[in-house]
Amino acid sequence: MSTTSRGPTAHERYREDVAAYVAAGGEETVQRVTTAINGLHKRLGQWYDRQLVDLGLSQGEWAVLSQLATCPEGAAMTPTQLADAAGIAPSSMTHRLDRMSERELVSRSTDPANRTRVRVTLTATGWEMFSAAIQESDVVEGDVLKALDPAQRGQLAVLLERVIAGFDDVREP
Known part of the structure; x- marks a missing residue:
């Protein structure tokens, strides 16, 4: 694992999350897709929130x-x-x-x-x-x-x- 000084990379965290969801009984391709979409949504949402503040x-x-x-x-x-x-x-x-x-x-x-x-x-x-x-x-x-x-x-x-x-x-x- 090649973690950054602040912890796992986004891709590593994604892979860990998918592995946990599959271990809990989730279908792998479904978990890969939905986890990726959720991760994108979260990261973009954080950026959008900062942008709205900048725009007032x-x-x-x-x-x-x-x-x-x-x-x-x-x-x-x-x-x-x-x-x-x-x-x-x-x-x-x-x-x-x-x-x-x-x-x-x-x-x-x-x-x-x-x-x-x-x-x-x-x-x-x-x-x-x-x-x-x-x-x-x-x-x-x-x-x-x-x-x-x-x-x-x-x-x-x-x-x-x-x-x-x-x-x-x-x-x-």
């Missing part, structure tokens, strides 16, 4: 920006839809939207079809913040995938997309 965004504000940025162009969401997507109470979303509106990241307007409903859209400033975060993330994500050539990246994307497409068919435990 909370995780919750990022959830709103990304939901609105991925809506079809010109589409709006209601605060309730945003709260559901973020997994929080609507009242918490109202406070979050207040702060984001003050920073001019989002705008709120009355829905012309239903005057009791509020529509939330991303502003140009909000889009610029979203775009800056994506461009910074793309650099790190590219570094993470640098061990793969473009054809391998495409192949990995196709395989993961196939897994994602099957999510709806998976039974809940």
Whole structure:
């Protein structure tokens, strides 16, 4: 084992984890894939958290920006839809939207079809913040995938997309 001065390398820790899961009865290829995905998620998540702090965004504000940025162009969401997507109470979303509106990241307007409903859209400033975060993330994500050539990246994307497409068919435990 060629450990670093801080302990096992990420690859060594991955191999140890997979071995433990297989010893406990897990199927090896399933454990290799899921452990790798979980490890990537954890490492990227740590980087994303630091990036959001640098951008002056909370995780919750990022959830709103990304939901609105991925809506079809010109589409709006209601605060309730945003709260559901973020997994929080609507009242918490109202406070979050207040702060984001003050920073001019989002705008709120009355829905012309239903005057009791509020529509939330991303502003140009909000889009610029979203775009800056994506461009910074793309650099790190590219570094993470640098061990793969473009054809391998495409192949990995196709395989993961196939897994994602099957999510709806998976039974809940």
